[in-house]
Amino acid sequence: MRRSTVRNTSLAAVAATVLSVGAAAPPAAPATAPPAAPAKSPVAVGYGGAVASVDPDASAAGIEVLRRGGNAVDAAVATAAALGVTEPYSAGIGGGGYFVHYDARTRTVRTIDGRETAPRSADASLFLDDDGTPLPFEEGMTSGLSVGTPGTPATWEAALDAWGTKSLPELLAPAERLARDGFTVDATFRAQTAANEARFRDFPASAQLFLPGGRLPEVGSVFKNPDLARTYGKLRRHGTKVLYRGEVARDIVRTVQDPPVRDGATRTVRAGDLKMRDLAAYETVWRKPTKVAYRGLDVYGMAPSSSGGTTVGEALNILERTDLSPARTSQERYLHRFIEASRVAFADRGRWVGDPAFEDVPVKGLLSQRFADARACLIRDDAVLTSPLAPGDPRHPAPCAAGAAAAPTTYEGENTTHLTTSDKWGNVVAYTLTIESTGGSGITVPGRGFLLNNELTDFSFAPANPAVHDPNLPGPGKRPRSSMSPTIVLDRHDRPVLALGSPGGATIVTTVLQTLTGVVDRKLPLVEAIAAPRASQRNQTTTELEPALYGSGLRTALEALGHRFRENPEIGAATGVQRLPDGRWLAAAEKTRRGGGSAMVVRPAG
Helix, strand or coil: CCCCCCCCCCCCCCHHHHHHCCCCCCCCCCCCCCCCCCCCCCEEEEEEEEEEECCHHHHHHHHHHHHCCCCHHHHHHHHHHHHHHHCCCCCCCCCEEEEEEEECCCCEEEEEEECCECCCCCCCCCCECCCCCECCHHHHHCCCCCCCECCHHHHHHHHHHHHCCCCHHHHHHHHHHHHHHCEECCHHHHHHHHHHHHHHHCCHHHHHHHCHHHCCCCCCCEECCHHHHHHHHHHHHHCCHHHHCCHHHHHHHHHHHCCCCCCCCCCCCCCCCCCHHHHHCCCCEEECCEEEEECCEEEEECCCCECHHHHHHHHHHHHHCCCCCCCCCCHHHHHHHHHHHHHHHHHHHHHHCCCCCCCCCCHHHHCCHHHHHHHHCCCCCCCCCCCCCCCCCCCCCCCCCCCCCCCCCCCCCCCCEEEEEEECCCCEEEEEEECCCCCCCCCECCCCCCECCCHHHHCCCCCCCCCCCCCCCCCCCCCCCECCCCEEEECCCCCEEEEEECCCCCHHHHHHHHHHHHHHCCCCCHHHHHHCCCEECCCCCCEEECHHHHCCHHHHHHHHHCCCEEECCCCCCCEEEEECCCCCEEEECCCCHHHCCEEEEEEECC
């Protein structure tokens, strides 16, 4: 054991058979097409537990585990494994993530850092050219340089060892069958494939898998991944060691060190230096969760190496002194305050948050109300702050201090996936996992059926401002800073109220913050808070708005105040679960983003 250390065919119809045989091999693939996908709904209410994800097959896998007596952790692992099949461009065993767990028996929250790590040979020049110039992001992304040691399999192992009731072989069986028998392609899967087509064509293994017959998969066709089915089979029989010390590990290292590019490709594809020793040394890390009090609730999040918990927490503390209820605050003022709190929190994130094994991250100071109050006094209702905004000093908070030099927020890819689960005992999981950009590095491990991450591009290629210390430069074995923000909210009796998270790169932080305040302050139902049009300010000169806000009178009013905006067609894709006062679970997902999400409960109410 390591030290604590997409879309559509019916898993619900087959998972009962698969789970009942435990670690035995799933039945032979049927000759006919897979059964129809479970119905996709953005909201479900009922009893016995809940699962919310972007994909109905993945949610169905988790629900079937719950129906067969598994708990929220078991359901989360089964759901994540299925997402590795149906959401291969967002997550999979070639990536990593963060796992936040609420234990109903002890009423405590604990977290697992399953973030990818850089090779031991990495240093601050990882993404610099020979003359010291940062590489173009695209060149860094599509390369062996960008690949970190995957953390997802080790995260599953650590979570199941700590809290699970089912074995990994049982929980991987439905995903193995789904990979072998196939799922029905939807418009989102085809669009994401099209966005990666040029990259995939340069890597024969990626082209063979994701461009069957040399063409984009058609909507309604059945997409199969027999290589991934075999890889899952190896994980079921031999455990995660095959990915960290065995034959799969050797294939990962070979692919990173000598990326298999097609003859005649003109793309510059740089080799990485990941070695077997890097994979063998990988360990997940238990982290104390971040915690802030907000409106009488306790909000728990992921501590560094993720910036999610500290940045969401600081922004909530900044907003704590302002009544944001609809009765007291207009939508215009609410958005203004939300945008400005996000701007300030991101300014501080950029200066102070990195991998705590390499950086002295002042988590306690960043989450103190004293520091938040000192930063909040910069925010006015009749003016707009200018970005890049200089960071404050959480070690020595000074009210309204202007700060020293400022540094803009560096680029971060905008993909990932998030799932949320709960069970009949009251346990809850918020789990965000990723391979970074849509399609990761673009490089499929030949014969293994999964894409490698490009997670190391979450490091700063170079300091955004040489005058400001950058805590997120590459280093040996270092975890790149993340924005993933899996979040669990408890009441004053330490009972779960809400759990949520989202994909979206750095927009994850603002998506989670906006959804939380939408529920807690604006009194929106969870599914409506998730569906609400989004804004995202990340200490940049302009704030991103989704079309419904960009084309509205609110934009005009906020521009008159001094805000500047740019349009973003889609920000995030959140999922969440909520414990209702009568004991029922509510699961919620997107109504339209990424084609809509999938919310399910074990026993629907009524």
